[in-house]
Amino acid sequence: MAKNEIKYLTAIKADKRVKKFCRFKKYKIRYIDYKDVEFLKKFLNEQGKLLPRRLSGNSLKFQRKVSDAVKKARQMSLLPYVTDLLK
Amino acid sequence: MQLLQDLKLLIIILLKMELSAITGFLLAITNNQKSFKNDPLSLGLNSYLCRPKSVFADSFRTMRNVHWDKPPSQMLWRINRILNLPAIAFAKAGLKQKGKMNNYELMVIFTPVLSDDEFKAEQKKYAKLITDAGGSIVAENPWGLKSLAYPIQKKTTGLYWVLQYTAASDFNEKLKIQLLRDEAALRHLCTKLDKYAVEYNARKKSGAKTGTEKLAEV
Missing domain, CATH: 3.30.70.60 (Ribosomal protein S6/Translation elongation factor EF1B)
Incomplete structure (x- = not known):
């Protein structure tokens, strides 16, 4: 055992948390196309469910637009309603 | 030019003696001042006078073409918006109403x-x-x-x-x-x-x- 080893009771947080941001605002994407399935898949999980804002970091305005687009895509059978292993 | 049209109007008024004629004539004069733009009442009256039945519809239409600095259809559109008049009246007047x-x-x-x-x-x-x-x-x-x-x-x-x-x-x-x-x-x-x-x-x-x-x- 090394002599100068410092021990902590609780593990310290090594990295600072990165603040989330709205990608649509940052990259100035104003329109979310329901036809662009590959794009929409970024906001879905494996089961084809929408990711929450707390994970995606979207602003409310664009989260709503994403959800609208996903729902349209589902209606037109571009995306499944329920599935396993979407990606 | 202006005088001629006013005279034309007068003659029509004398001939037909329509009730709204006098207001129409007054309007024709006030129309020449550019204040009509922001006055919904004058716009409304004008549209009323331009209705197909009106005896001086023709003269009014020509006046509109001559004196108004905006295209007539656009002005009519505005009148229609203000008064919410039925579109049929404008269609009859020979001016096609352009929908959005x-x-x-x-x-x-x-x-x-x-x-x-x-x-x-x-x-x-x-x-x-x-x-x-x-x-x-x-x-x-x-x-x-x-x-x-x-x-x-x-x-x-x-x-x-x-x-x-x-x-x-x-x-x-x-x-x-x-x-x-x-x-x-x-x-x-x-x-x-x-x-x-x-x-x-x-x-x-x-x-x-x-x-x-x-x-x-x-």
Whole structure:
């Protein structure tokens, strides 16, 4: 055992948390196309469910637009309603 | 020129003695001052006098063409907005009322059973429906056969067709009826496009970057 080893009771947080941001605002994407399935898949999980804002970091305005687009895509059978292993 | 028209009006008034004639004459004079622009009452009276029945409809129409610095149809539009008068009156007056056209996008899934010719015939049918109703087609994009994410009417594939068009706001109801009647159309979706959507579609069509590529790295 090394002599100068410092021990902590609780593990310290090594990295600072990165603040989330709205990608649509940052990259100035104003329109979310329901036809662009590959794009929409970024906001879905494996089961084809929408990711929450707390994970995606979207602003409310664009989260709503994403959800609208996903729902349209589902209606037109571009995306499944329920599935396993979407990606 | 102005004097002549005023005289013409006077003569008509003397001849016909219509009740609204005097107000009409007064209006004709006040119209020459440019204050009429912001005065809804004078605008309204003017539209009243321009109605087809009015004896001096003709003279008023010519006056409007001469003195108003905006095209008459545009002014009429404004009058119509203020007074909410029935559109028929304006149509009768020989001035076509221009409705506002909106941008829409239509996506239809046809049955995969259709042959190429039938598929094209269906496209033509709906395109014609739009153009007949006074709309115009902006872009057409037949995706063709594509597998569905889930079966619709026990079919696992469908023929996709995307169409961007402009039409009056009351047109989509008619289109919807036709599409629902159609046996070949499995499903359809009509969306209104805002200005950003129009811009996006135009960029996508020309092959320019749409901005969504940036997200690919994230």
